[in-house]
Amino acid sequence: EAGVVQSPRYKIIEKKQPVAFWCNPISGHNTLYWYRQNLGQGPELLIRYENEEAVDDSQLPKDRFSAERLKGVDSTLKIQPAELGDSAVYLCASTLGIARGDEQFFGPGTRLTVL
Amino acid sequence: DQQVKQNSPSLSVQEGRISILNCDYTNSMFDYFLWYKKYPAEGPTFLISISSIKDKNEDGRFTVFLNKSAKHLSLHIVPSQPGDSAVYFCAASIGGSQGNLIFGKGTKLSVKP
Numbered sequence: 338e339a340g341v342v343q344s345p346r347y348k349i350i351e352k353k354q355p356v357a358f359w360c361n362p363i364s365g366h367n368t369l370y371w372y373r374q375n376l377g378q379g380p381e382l383l384i385r386y387e388n389e390e391a392v393d394d395s396q397l398p399k400d401r402f403s404a405e406r407l408k409g410v411d412s413t414l415k416i417q418p419a420e421l422g423d424s425a426v427y428l429c430a431s432t433l434g435i436a437r438g439d440e441q442f443f444g445p446g447t448r449l450t451v452l
Numbered sequence: 453d454q455q456v457k458q459n460s461p462s463l464s465v466q467e468g469r470i471s472i473l474n475c476d477y478t479n480s481m482f483d484y485f486l487w488y489k490k491y492p493a494e495g496p497t498f499l500i501s502i503s504s505i506k507d508k509n510e511d512g513r514f515t516v517f518l519n520k521s522a523k524h525l526s527l528h529i530v531p532s533q534p535g536d537s538a539v540y541f542c543a544a545s546i547g548g549s550q551g552n553l554i555f556g557k558g559t560k561l562s563v564k565p
Contacts, residue, residue: 341495368550370552377557378557378558379456379541379543379555379556379557379558380496380541380553380555381555382552382553385552393552428495428496430495432549432550434550439549439550440486440498440501440549441498441549441553442498443488443495443496443497444495445493445494445495446494446495
């Protein structure tokens, strides 16, 4: 079974440029999460989707970050414009979301460097 | 304010011995706790979990203990193997595994041959 797929794996951009990350969750997983992991920290939730609906985006900096999950399958996270402090690993995770005990499966992440 | 705390940034253990990783939390509403393991350049991988109605869960070499009164959980790895060397994240949620996970900062475990 294929895991959570993310692309690109690495991205280097200059500040004020836009950037987008893509995630394809495990087939059949209804719930999708985007996390940001800063150096030396644990992952922090940015947004959570149940199918195509964003059910929790309270931690998403909406002035520059946006996300979408059209058709309730794959998802895109965008930053425009990027700032130096956005340098981090952006992780996507998914889960069936049916029962307690369905753990979240993480993708390998996209490492973003903003110069 | 960190709700999930892993106060030891690193731990070094000899192969074959026990590794004990600790985690403290402050929010008494957390009802589900998980441990994830992370290798460099990979995403976190689920290791083991425990519901707040239990005080112990075991899976092979891995055992998680939960002390609700102390708001403390620990992960025991016995015996430790060099392949266990990784960063271990403690996470907690409200509403089971579907709840939003709050992660600690992680503990880097090194198992020396």
